[in-house]
Amino acid sequence: MAGETILIVEDEPAMRRGLKDNFEQAGYRVALAADGEAGLRAAVESRPDLVVLDIMLPKVNGYEICRLIRGQGLTMPIVMLTAKGEESDIVLGLNLGADDYLTKPFSVRELLARCEAHLRRAREPAGKRYVFGAFELDVASRRLLREGEAVELTPKEYALLELLVRRAGRALTRDEILRQVWGYNVFVTGRSVDRCVNTLRKKIEDDPARPRWVVTLREVGYRFDGGNWTGVNQAKG
Amino acid sequence: MAGETILIVEDEPAMRRGLKDNFEQAGYRVALAADGEAGLRAAVESRPDLVVLDIMLPKVNGYEICRLIRGQGLTMPIVMLTAKGEESDIVLGLNLGADDYLTKPFSVRELLARCEAHLRRAREPAGKRYVFGAFELDVASRRLLREGEAVELTPKEYALLELLVRRAGRALTRDEILRQVWGYNVFVTGRSVDRCVNTLRKKIEDDPARPRWVVTLREVGYRFDGGNWTGVNQAKG
DNA sequence: CGGCCATGTTACCGGCTTGTCACCATTTAT
DNA sequence: ATAAATGGTGACAAGCCGGTAACATGGCCG
Numbered sequence: 001m002a003g004e005t006i007l008i009v010e011d012e013p014a015m016r017r018g019l020k021d022n023f024e025q026a027g028y029r030v031a032l033a034a035d036g037e038a039g040l041r042a043a044v045e046s047r048p049d050l051v052v053l054d055i056m057l058p059k060v061n062g063y064e065i066c067r068l069i070r071g072q073g074l075t076m077p078i079v080m081l082t083a084k085g086e087e088s089d090i091v092l093g094l095n096l097g098a099d100d101y102l103t104k105p106f107s108v109r110e111l112l113a114r115c116e117a118h119l120r121r122a123r124e125p126a127g128k129r130y131v132f133g134a135f136e137l138d139v140a141s142r143r144l145l146r147e148g149e150a151v152e153l154t155p156k157e158y159a160l161l162e163l164l165v166r167r168a169g170r171a172l173t174r175d176e177i178l179r180q181v182w183g184y185n186v187f188v189t190g191r192s193v194d195r196c197v198n199t200l201r202k203k204i205e206d207d208p209a210r211p212r213w214v215v216t217l218r219e220v221g222y223r224f225d226g227g228n229w230t231g232v233n234q235a236k237g
Numbered sequence: 238m239a240g241e242t243i244l245i246v247e248d249e250p251a252m253r254r255g256l257k258d259n260f261e262q263a264g265y266r267v268a269l270a271a272d273g274e275a276g277l278r279a280a281v282e283s284r285p286d287l288v289v290l291d292i293m294l295p296k297v298n299g300y301e302i303c304r305l306i307r308g309q310g311l312t313m314p315i316v317m318l319t320a321k322g323e324e325s326d327i328v329l330g331l332n333l334g335a336d337d338y339l340t341k342p343f344s345v346r347e348l349l350a351r352c353e354a355h356l357r358r359a360r361e362p363a364g365k366r367y368v369f370g371a372f373e374l375d376v377a378s379r380r381l382l383r384e385g386e387a388v389e390l391t392p393k394e395y396a397l398l399e400l401l402v403r404r405a406g407r408a409l410t411r412d413e414i415l416r417q418v419w420g421y422n423v424f425v426t427g428r429s430v431d432r433c434v435n436t437l438r439k440k441i442e443d444d445p446a447r448p449r450w451v452v453t454l455r456e457v458g459y460r461f462d463g464g465n466w467t468g469v470n471q472a473k474g
Numbered sequence: 475c476g477g478c479c480a481t482g483t484t485a486c487c488g489g490c491t492t493g494t495c496a497c498c499a500t501t502t503a504t
Numbered sequence: 505a506t507a508a509a510t511g512g513t514g515a516c517a518a519g520c521c522g523g524t525a526a527c528a529t530g531g532c533c534g
Contacts, residue, residue, distance in 0.1 A: 391479085391481080392480080393480075394480095426482070426484095428483075429482055432481080436481095455490085455491085
């Protein structure tokens with residue numbers, strides 16, 4: 001599966017390796033860079049969806065990289081990693097252009113959570129509408145309409161549907177779904193996904209036993225079959 | 238859309254440079270001032286559309302600048318930048334006529350977002366009226382009328398309603414509402430939003446238990462359902 | 475100085491959501 | 505073919521969330 005791509009710019013090998021493992025474990029694709037120069041190059045060329053950027057880098061520091069990346073017109077979220085004692089520098093402007101920063105030592109789980117939050121925000125072209133069949137999913141208002149009539153969805157159902165629709169045509173593992181819909185620190189059986197899919201199907205499928213939209217991928221998870229749908233991109237408000 | 242002029246009053250060169258880059262990147266014209274005196278002069282002479290004002294400035298501090306700018310009869314939005322530990326002064330700053338403030342280190346993206354919000358508001362024609370059902374919200378006079386009769390709203394209730402109505406049809410998170418209505422660094426429980434919605438509903442809903450206008454989005458926040466309303470865009474009332 | 479009003483917090487309640495379990499259907503492997 | 509595994513589905517109980525009222529606080533004005 002093709003998750004989003006994270007670029008990790010970190011000179012210390014152990015940390016670099018650890019971060020790579022963790023992000024891949026979480027379902028992302030990972031690009032690595034060991035110094036500022038390579039980091040900037042990678043950011044420009046491979047256009048990652050998010051950059052994790054250590055501040056203490058040989059030759060060019062994180063702040064410069066950050067500024068240069070932004071100077072290229074790139075707008076992806078940048079999360080900075082700083083060591084204790086560098087905080088005062090942050091106040092002086094190291095955070096310029098970055099979206100977030102964590103102080104070492106940090107919890108990897110927290111880093112993942114924050115990155116996920118930024119990605120979610122960046123993913124959202126707020127005001128976008130997804131049309132499939134007689135349905136219309138309006139992200140901005142968090143509503144699902146069937147021929148203009150509102151379909152009542154529970155929070156989980158809505159979140160699930162939005163995720164599926166956004167990634168229409170892509171296989172989503174239960175794990176991925178759990179992470180995106182339920183969050184990180186939640187201990188929930190994978191079956192809960194099935195359960196939620198189940199109730200969702202009752203509301204959007206003509207024949208829930210023979211689903212048209214949310215199809216099961218045995219041993220894997222689910223996939224939304226948008227097929228020949230009309231993706232309407234509405235100007236933001 | 239953009240092209241508006243931002244005046245940045247900031248004594249620290251790196252920060253000044255970074256802010257300039259970022260605002261220009263975002264499509265604004267930028268005027269710079271390195272100290273309070275120059276800042277005040279620039280504000281008066283070049284009439285920027287918005288001022289970004291550091292508080293710690295040589296010679297004259299940000300509060301004074303703010304007061305003096307307002308004393309000149311200038312009404313453009315002023316966004317203050319403060320360092321940690323100066324928070325206690327914030328109330329002072331807001332009272333002196335600042336519209337917003339951020340605490341360093343801040344995300345430049347957030348600063349841009351807030352400035353954009355202020356500019357959007359300033360751009361909006363005063364005297365706009367929103368009509369829904371038998372109600373009429375008159376922004377210019379900050380009044381809500383029900384069939385011509387004034388409905389008494391507390392300041393918070395009014396601010397909440399105005400926000401909801403302005404963003405009618407959009408899902409608003411509690412967090413968003415808190416920041417827009419209560420302000421940014423205010424420490425207030427999310428429940429306060431609920432409570433305010435509660436009292437507001439009593440005044441505008443026929444059946445507060447089954448709200449027609451302000452609908453609850455479980456686990457998220459609220460949304461104003463303008464539905465089939467009559468949006469009257471009246472220049473000047 | 476005292477009372478009123480706005481508003482934030484706390485507590486409690488009721489309902490909806492949802493996670494789990496249990497059982498069944500279907501598919502897959504041996 | 506049979507057993508194991510996987511997912512669909514109904515039931516159910518627990519927990520969470522928001523509505524609501526009561527209380528506390530603090531500012532403003534007479």
